[in-house]
Amino acid sequence: MLGTKASLRLITNLINMKEVRGMEANMWLTTLSFIKDPTKEMLNEVKPLISSEDSEEAMLGVSSLVYAYCKKNECENDVDIASIVASIEDKIGVGCHVDKNNLGKVIRSLRSLGNAGFVSNAIRTISNCMTKRENPTEVRLLLYKPSVRDDVMAIFRNKDEDSELRIASYQALMTCPSDNVLSRVRNVLESEEVNQVGSYVWSHLTNLMETSSPLKQEIKNIINDQALKKEFDLEKLKYSRNYEGSFFLEKLNTGASIDSNVVWSSKSFLPRSAMTNITFDLFGHSVNLLEIGGRMEGLEYFLESYFGPNGYFQENDVKEVTKQNIKGISNTKMEDIDRQFDTESDSLKGDLYMRVFGNELLFTRFTGLSDITDGKSINILDILTALAKKQEYSFTQSYVFLDSSVIIPTMAGFPLNLTIDGSATVDLRASGKMDLTKITDRSPSLSLDGYMKPSGAVQINSMMSVDAFVTKSGMKMVSTMHSSSSLEGHVELKNGKVLSAQIKTPFDKMEVFNIKTAFFTVHRESEREQKMITANRQTKKVCSGDKLAKITGLELCAELQYPNASLIADAPYFPMTGPVSAGLTLLKRDTHASYNMEYKFVKDKQEARARVAFSTPGSNVDRELSFDCLVRSDPLLEISMISPWKRVSVRGALVGDNQQKQVAGRIVIDDRDEYSVTGEWIRTRKGQLYTYNPYIEIIIPNMENIRLSSSVEYVVGKSFNGELTVKGLSKQPIQSKVNLISKKAMSSMKTSISFEPGKDYSFESRLQNTQTKKATKLMPYLSIRTPKEEVTALGGSMEYKSGSLIL
Numbered sequence: 049m050l051g052t053k054a055s056l057r058l059i060t061n062l063i064n065m066k067e068v069r070g071m072e073a074n075m076w077l078t079t080l081s082f083i084k085d086p087t088k089e090m091l092n093e094v095k096p097l098i099s100s101e102d103s104e105e106a107m108l109g110v111s112s113l114v115y116a117y118c119k120k121n122e123c124e125n126d127v128d129i130a131s132i133v134a135s136i137e138d139k140i141g142v143g144c145h146v147d148k149n150n151l152g153k154v155i156r157s158l159r160s161l162g163n164a165g166f167v168s169n170a171i172r173t174i175s176n177c178m179t180k181r182e183n184p185t186e187v188r189l190l191l192y193k194p195s196v197r198d199d200v201m202a203i204f205r206n207k208d209e210d211s212e213l214r215i216a217s218y219q220a221l222m223t224c225p226s227d228n229v230l231s232r233v234r235n236v237l238e239s240e241e242v243n244q245v246g247s248y249v250w251s252h253l254t255n256l257m258e259t260s261s262p263l264k265q266e267i268k269n270i271i272n273d274q275a276l277k278k279e280f281d282l283e284k285l286k287y288s289r290n291y292e293g294s295f296f297l298e299k300l301n302t303g304a305s306i307d308s309n310v311v312w313s314s315k316s317f318l319p320r321s322a323m324t325n326i327t328f329d330l331f332g333h334s335v336n337l338l339e340i341g342g343r344m345e346g347l348e349y350f351l352e353s354y355f356g357p358n359g360y361f362q363e364n365d366v367k368e369v370t371k372q373n374i375k376g377i378s379n380t381k382m383e384d385i386d387r388q389f390d391t392e393s394d395s396l397k398g399d400l401y402m403r404v405f406g407n408e409l410l411f412t413r414f415t416g417l418s419d420i421t422d423g424k425s426i427n428i429l430d431i432l433t434a435l436a437k438k439q440e441y442s443f444t445q446s447y448v449f450l451d452s453s454v455i456i457p458t459m460a461g462f463p464l465n466l467t468i469d470g471s472a473t474v475d476l477r478a479s480g481k482m483d484l485t486k487i488t489d490r491s492p493s494l495s496l497d498g499y500m501k502p503s504g505a506v507q508i509n510s511m512m513s514v515d516a517f518v519t520k521s522g523m524k525m526v527s528t529m530h531s532s533s534s535l536e537g538h539v540e541l542k543n544g545k546v547l548s549a550q551i552k553t554p555f556d557k558m559e560v561f562n563i564k565t566a567f568f569t570v571h572r573e574s575e576r577e578q579k580m581i582t583a584n585r586q587t588k589k590v591c592s593g594d595k596l597a598k599i600t601g602l603e604l605c606a607e608l609q610y611p612n613a614s615l616i617a618d619a620p621y622f623p624m625t626g627p628v629s630a631g632l633t634l635l636k637r638d639t640h641a642s643y644n645m646e647y648k649f650v651k652d653k654q655e656a657r658a659r660v661a662f663s664t665p666g667s668n669v670d671r672e673l674s675f676d677c678l679v680r681s682d683p684l685l686e687i688s689m690i691s692p693w694k695r696v697s698v699r700g701a702l703v704g705d706n707q708q709k710q711v712a713g714r715i716v717i718d719d720r721d722e723y724s725v726t727g728e729w730i731r732t733r734k735g736q737l738y739t740y741n742p743y744i745e746i747i748i749p750n751m752e753n754i755r756l757s758s759s760v761e762y763v764v765g766k767s768f769n770g771e772l773t774v775k776g777l778s779k780q781p782i783q784s785k786v787n788l789i790s791k792k793a794m795s796s797m798k799t800s801i802s803f804e805p806g807k808d809y810s811f812e813s814r815l816q817n818t819q820t821k822k823a824t825k826l827m828p829y830l831s832i833r834t835p836k837e838e839v840t841a842l843g844g845s846m847e848y849k850s851g852s853l854i855l
Contacts, residue, residue, distance in 0.1 A: 056080075056093040064100050073105070080109035081407040084452065086117045088128055098135045107136055107160035112407040114164040130169050136160050137170045144177040146187050152413060155399070158190040163408045175199050186343065186399070189216045197221065201229070205236055211244035212313040212320050215288055218249055219309075225267060244312055246280035247287035255292035261305040261329065288312045296329060303329040309341075316348050336406045344398035436483040446473040450508065462514050465522070470508040477501045491543035499536035499552075505529065513570055524568040524575065525624070532559050547647045553601065556636045560604075564629035580626030581611040581619060598669055601638035607631050640667035655680040695719060707731050721749045738762045752776045766790055780804045793817055807835035823849045 059076050062068040068076065080094065091113055097106035114123075114132055123129045139157040146154050158177060161170055178188055179199055189212070197220075203209055204217040221229055233249065240246040256267055280287075288311045296303030305327050313320040323341025327334055399413035450470030455463045480498015487494050506529040513522025536552040568575040591605040611626035613619035648659040661674040670692045678686040687698040700713040708730050715723040723746075730741040739761050746754040754776035761769045768788040775781045784801040796814035816827040825847045832840040 053087065053089045053093055056090050060094055060097055063106075064096065077106050077109040078409050081112035081404070081409050082449075083113060083116060085120070086113045088117070091117060091132060092128060095132055095135065098132070098139075107139075107156055108163055108408055108411060111136065111160040111164035112409075115407065118165065133161070133164060133169055136164070137173050140173055140177065144173055144180060144183065144187075146177070146183050151184065151187070154187055155190065155413065156411065158187070159401075159408060159411055162190065178203070185210060185213060186345070186397075188213055189343075197229075201232065205232075207240075207242060210313060210315065211242050211288070212311055214242070214245050215248045215311050218245070218252075222252070222267075230267075240280070242314070243280065243282055244288050244314055247282045247289060248309075248311065250280035252290035255290055259292060259305070260294040260296040260303060261327070261334075286312065301329075305329070316345075318344075318348050320345060336403070339403040340401070342398060342400040344396075346396040347398075349396075436481060436485055438479065438481045441476070441478040443476045444474070446471065458514070460514075462516050465511070465513050465515050467513075468508065468510040470506065472504065472506045474504045475502070491545070492541065493543055494539075494541045496539040497537075499534065501532075501534040503530075503532040505531075511570065519572055520570065521572075522570045523578075524570050525565060526568070527563070527565045529561075529563045530559060531561050534558070545648060545650050549645045551643045551645075553636055553640060553642060554634055558634040560632040560634055562629075562631040562633075564631075565623060565627050567627065580624075581613050581616065582626070584612045584615065585626075586610055586612045597637040599671070601636065601640055601664060601667060601669065601671070603635045603637050605633050605635060607633070638664070638667045638669055640664035640671075653681070704729070723748055736764045736766075738764075746776075778803060804835075809834055823847055 059068075063073050063076070077097075083090070091110075094106075094110050094113065098110055100106065110132065114129060117123070118129065136157050140154050141150065144154070154177070158174070161174065177183060177190070179202075180188075200217045200220045204214050204221060206214070218233070221233065225233070233253075237246065237249050237253075240249070256264055259265075288309075291308040291310075292305065294303065294305035306324065307327070308324045309322065310319050311321045312318075321341065321343035323339065325339040326337045328337055329335075397413070397415040399411065401408060401412075402410040448469065448471045450468060452469075453465065453467040455465055458464050478498065478500040480496070480500075482498075483495040486492060508527045509524065510527075511522055511524040513520050513524075534554060538550045539548070541547050567578045567580050569578055587607070587609045589605065589607045592603055597603040608628075608630045610628045613622075613625040619625055642665065644661075644663045644665060646659065646661040648657070650657045656679045658677045659674065662671070663673070664671045672690055672692065674688070674690045676686075676688040678684070683702050685698070685700040687696075689696045695718050697716045698714070700711070702709065702711045704710050709728070711725075711727045711729075713725040717723075725744065725746050727744040728742065732739045739759070741760075742756075742758050744756040746756075748754070754774070756772065756774050758770065758772045760771075761767075767790070768786065770786040772784045773781055774783075780803060782801070782803055785799065787796075787798045789796045794814060794816045796812070798810065798812040800808045800810035802808045810831075810833045812829075812831045812833075814829050816825075816829075818825040818827075825845060827845045828843070830840065830842040831838065
């Protein structure tokens with residue numbers, strides 16, 4: 049589009065006369081947002097579009113023109129601007145009464161008013177739409193910020209409102225908050241009882257405290273004055289949150305930030321809305337490069353109605369859903385299901401939007417399946433068949449996104465021209481196939497195969513020249529940015545048991561990102577490249593290092609070259625000091641062609657096998673990692689682990705019954721060192737006498753075998769005798785004995801341990817109890833012995849007769 053009064057008049061006439069319609073008309077209307085300096089005459093030319101039959105599509109483009117015009121002109125008392133805003137406001141209607149018939153028109157009108165920014169004449173209408181509780185939530189969510197701040201604050205503080213609406217009101221308040229607003233927000237947060245709201249507000253304020261974005265520093269300074277008293281660091285997959293990442297380089301006066309919101313509603317177990325915003329900060333100016341977002345409502349009811357426990361498709365039917373109707377699932381069939389299960393497809397609704405440089409270029413909404421499918425039947429078989437065939441896709445687009453010039457008169461009589469233009473080229477090449485025809489079988493299979501090669505380039509030319517009409521002289525700077533990458537791979541699932549993936553390695557060198565500047569002198573039509581300041585030129589290079597290269601076979605390197613003119617007194621300011629280059633490159637440091645991954649699980653009545661593996665075939669460095677496991681019902685366990693550092697195999701088996709059991713285990717490390725354990729357990733019973741004979745042998749490389757043998761005799765409630773012999777830990781066997789006796793007249797315990805034959809360490813205690821009708825006599829005894837002497841020997845008696853105690 050030329051961006052002139054005449055071109056806009058032509059577009060308006062062609063659209064109104066239906067000579068341009070559909071997608072082509074929408075593309076023309078979208079380009080209205082890119083007109084940098086619209087005039088009053090241009091606005092008057094496009095005003096009739098708001099009253100046309102296609103007004104809903106035209107309102108966003110016209111409102112973008114209003115915003116661009118009012119940024120540079122006073123619109124408060126402008127009759128023409130007020131007339132355009134009033135035309136958009138008329139689409140809403142008096143009192144903002146919303147029903148199914150005008151819902152779409154009201155939403156687009158409200159979004160267009162927000163896009164225009166100049167809404168002082170429509171405050172009452174916006175307030176009515178926002179505060180009427182009977183209006184749909186998707187209408188009330190369109191809060192437009194500073195002009196109705198009191199109403200917005202009232203919604204935020206009202207804990208009876210839906211959490212999604214309260215979060216939207218908080219977002220509106222925080223666009224340009226004052227000290228008073230932040231203080232009231234803090235007070236609400238400290239007494240907040242709704243976790244959805246608390247989680248979002250807490251995460252947003254926390255991110256503001258840590259942000260590097262210069263646009264948010266003033267808010268950050270206010271918030272940092274007082275710590276948040278109540279924390280809502282809740283689960284991210286259940287509660288609303290704000291995410292923010294930013295950086296700012298003060299020396300270059302350049303930075304960037306990415307901001308994202310995920311909002312849940314207390315009425316749904318699925319997220320309701322999400323958005324992502326990318327902003328660049330360049331030389332004191334903040335550029336809102338891109339914002340995309342969307343909202344969906346009713347998806348949970350849709351899924352439950354068709355696939356829930358009482359839905360149309362039961363557990364077994366889901367596997368057959370793609371087979372039951374080869375002609376497809378028609379909208380009529382869906383309506384029958386709706387009537388049968390008392391649900392409505394129209395409960396599924398949503399919208400998507402995209403903003404570029406702060407202007408809303410795209411907004412689309414749908415209600416029910418019919419909007420998504422354009423009223424056509426969904427032929428699942430045709431879709432799956434088409435996906436199974438190899439598809440090629442190629443997209444290349446070039447466009448000019450910047451074209452501006454300023455002419456300044458000079459005392460010499462020749463004009464000084466300052467010009468800048470920017471162009472971009474995007475290229476995407478992709479190919480692949482996706483075979484899902486067997487995904488619903490009892491043993492599902494699938495195959496995904498494809499590659500994607502995106503690349504892009506941006507060039508910005510800026511020039512300062514003196515134009516003498518017959519000749520021209522000046523200086524030109526060319527800045528270029530380039531990125532090129534690729535991804536190729538294969539994923540396959542076989543019979544629901546083996547999942548394998550192969551990702552091809554990149555080329556020997558992949559330019560992830562590259563930027564450079566160059567300078568030229570211009571004389572007439574010729575250009576000559578200039579080196580500018582060459583003294584003290586700096587080169588900085590940093591790479592991920594050998595360790596990461598050994599692990600992955602790849603090395604990531606960043607390089608920066610620039611002239612250091614800080615020591616030159618009369619040097620120009622950056623970036624006019626000279627050529628600058630910066631790049632991020634991914635280098636291949638090994639000979640492997642791919643990364644292979646495999647997961648396998650096979651199970652039957654007798655055994656189960658599992659395998660997880662990773663490898664880089666053809667590489668000079670061994671990176672094989674694998675884990676194999678076999679479990680049999682015998683029972684038998686086998687485990688094998690392979691890594692570049694160690695190889696370990698484990699085997700264990702257990703056989704026997706309740707009377708006798710045998711266990712054997714073995715660990716082999718690096719196919720050389722073997723550790724093993726064997727054991728036996730024998731159990732016999734004669735009346736109340738139980739006899740146990742366990743035996744264990746441990747084999748450790750370069751050590752004497754360790755043998756543990758034991759004998760245990762146990763009479764229930766009367767006695768316990770145990771012996772343990774350990775060989776292999778010392779030169780002489782270690783022996784230990786335990787004897788416990790429990791009788792009516794006496795209880796005793798005796799234990800001993802010896803490290804050499806005949807040299808025992810022992811502990812003995814007993815208590816004799818003699819009772820008659822007239823007296824009770826107790827005789828305790830305690831003894832501790834070493835091989836050389838008796839360390840302690842204590843004995844005594846105590847007799848109790850009626851009325852007296854004798855010790």
